[in-house]
Amino acid sequence: AADQAFVTLATTEDYCMGALVMGKSLRRHGTTRKIVVLISSSVSPEARHSLERVFDEVVQVDVMDSMDRTHLSWLGRPELGVTLTKLQCWMLIKYKKCVFLDADTLVLQNVDDLFEREELSAAPDAGWPDCFNSGVFVFRPSLHTHSRLLAHAAHYGCFDGGDQGLLNSFFKDWAVKDISKHLPFVYNLSSIQSKFGHQAKIVHFLGAVKPWHLRYDQSNKDSYLDQFLNMWWAEYRSQMPPISGEVDGNQDSGDMLHVSMKPSRHLNAQMRWVRSWLECISSSNNPSENMTMLPSAGYGTLVKFVIFLFYLRSIIKQHFIYMFVFTLSQINTETAEESLHHRRMWEKGHVDYMGKDSFENIKKKLDIFLD
Ligand code: UPG
Structure with missing residues (x-):
């Protein structure tokens, strides 16, 4: 046959x-x-x-x-x-x-x-x-x-x-x-x-x-x-x-579409960097010392945060599937349908900055991802 x-x-x-x-x-x-x-x-x-x-x-x-x-x-x-x-x-x-x-x-x-x-x-x-x-x-x-x-x-x-x-x-x-x-x-x-x-x-x-x-x-x-x-x-x-x-x-390892791959080393390194940046931005102690890595070091915290969000979005957009997968497998509270919809929104560039994709939530997901 x-x-x-x-x-x-x-x-x-x-x-x-x-x-x-x-x-x-x-x-x-x-x-x-x-x-x-x-x-x-x-x-x-x-x-x-x-x-x-x-x-x-x-x-x-x-x-x-x-x-x-x-x-x-x-x-x-x-x-x-x-x-x-x-x-x-x-x-x-x-x-x-x-x-x-x-x-x-x-x-x-x-x-x-x-x-x-x-x-x-x-x-x-x-x-x-x-x-x-x-x-x-x-x-x-x-x-x-x-x-x-x-x-x-x-x-x-x-x-x-x-x-x-x-x-x-x-x-x-x-x-x-x-x-x-x-x-x-x-x-x-x-x-x-x-x-x-x-x-x-x-x-x-x-x-x-x-x-x-x-x-x-x-x-x-x-x-x-x-x-x-x-x-x-x-x-x-x-x-x-x-x-x-x-x-x-x-x-x-499961074989659902988008849930079958492991994050690459390159991605891991990038995510670590983003996390350190997040920690840096969210830190209220001695911000000037923490911000030395940022291209926008001379601006106010709000401006830095907005610039950071755009930068973060471009990185995450590239690798959103990895994050999405990992989050799915770790935080099993979303239905497959909701997750797919969420992913589609990311793909189209509709990021829910004030809700699901808020600063706090992204940081939480990165923490789970990296620990
Ligand atoms: N398909 C794709 N990409 C598309 C659209 C269709 O890969 O963008 C494939 C896929 O395998 C799909 C099949 O083509 O199952 C048929 O398309 P579908 O949207 O499922 O068509 P239906 O309207 O549900 O089905 C009827 C017939 C189907 C026929 C189709 C067009 O059941 O066999 O292909 O009409 O004549």
């Missing part, structure tokens, strides 16, 4: 969270096939590192969009960007057969039997059952098929602006020709279905709102959706199941 693989795609950090969970859920249910994730160059090294701990292969692909010089024929069709990127799974020709799973799917049972199916096998779409849903499909990598798909996209476009429309128009006899290519619905069960949830093999969080946008509430078990959401978060927070018989020596 070394020539068979599950494949997913994650071009953004959010979808990397989804891919990570999807990959872990495949491992949890003991897949014997390889698992591969296609990522874009904009995925951060930290996210890539987390994915590498779960996936056999992390393959960087070009996000094909209307600005792609090598595919100028797509000019004026920006909506085809991610769609065309997904088609690159047909280029994985080192594998004979693959199963594509969207990054917003969660595997609840072993689904290796999917490899008994032929291209193009997929489950009916819940909204339009004469079409298949392109979140789960069996295919055979082939450069020839890939270029035919691109030519088809260039010529016909796709009726829904996404890969699902394109693939349905390319594999247009799916609905009528061969019933063995119709996967049972439980292999691609929409998470909002109110029936058959207990039989689900793969749950699909279709639509704009994804599990990583929603709250984790273990006590909420009213609907299948609540249960699936909790399962998703439980998988996100779990340690990685062993990779087919291997003992993973790093298991204790």
Whole structure:
């Protein structure tokens, strides 16, 4: 089975969270096939590192969009960007057969039997059952098929602006020709279905709102959706199941996205320096002696503090993930969702100087970090 693989795609950090969970859920249910994730160059090294701990292969692909010089024929069709990127799974020709799973799917049972199916096998779409849903499909990598798909996209476009429309128009006899290519619905069960949830093999969080946008509430078990959401978060927070018989020596370090790396020595040195600076600034005894390191030694304490905050922000921005990770693992009071939101704010430069990111809080976090 070394020539068979599950494949997913994650071009953004959010979808990397989804891919990570999807990959872990495949491992949890003991897949014997390889698992591969296609990522874009904009995925951060930290996210890539987390994915590498779960996936056999992390393959960087070009996000094909209307600005792609090598595919100028797509000019004026920006909506085809991610769609065309997904088609690159047909280029994985080192594998004979693959199963594509969207990054917003969660595997609840072993689904290796999917490899008994032929291209193009997929489950009916819940909204339009004469079409298949392109979140789960069996295919055979082939450069020839890939270029035919691109030519088809260039010529016909796709009726829904996404890969699902394109693939349905390319594999247009799916609905009528061969019933063995119709996967049972439980292999691609929409998470909002109110029936058959207990039989689900793969749950699909279709639509704009994804599990990583929603709250984790273990006590909420009213609907299948609540249960699936909790399962998703439980998988996100779990340690990685062993990779087919291997003992993973790093298991204790956790493998949540952004929580899998240790601070570098360089960072540690920088943080120590920042801490000494913080102590220096906050010290009320003999400030002039303490301030000799500061570039703004001649200004008042307030000015120094503001300058310091800007400087601190630039350093922390560079390494915020390390701090974020460490804080997460040490002060486990924030939910994953809140922490992610906090991190996003940092990334965008919205620092809550008067609240969460106040001088006192930053100093506390640095103290924990360094002790
Ligand atoms: N994806 C990315 N980056 C993006 C957007 C999507 O990597 O910015 C990948 C990811 O694997 C994701 C998949 O593409 O799961 C599909 O996108 P998604 O946002 O999950 O689409 P949905 O609207 O939930 O799904 C329907 C189909 C899906 C199809 C999509 C577009 O279920 O299979 O790809 O519509 O046709």
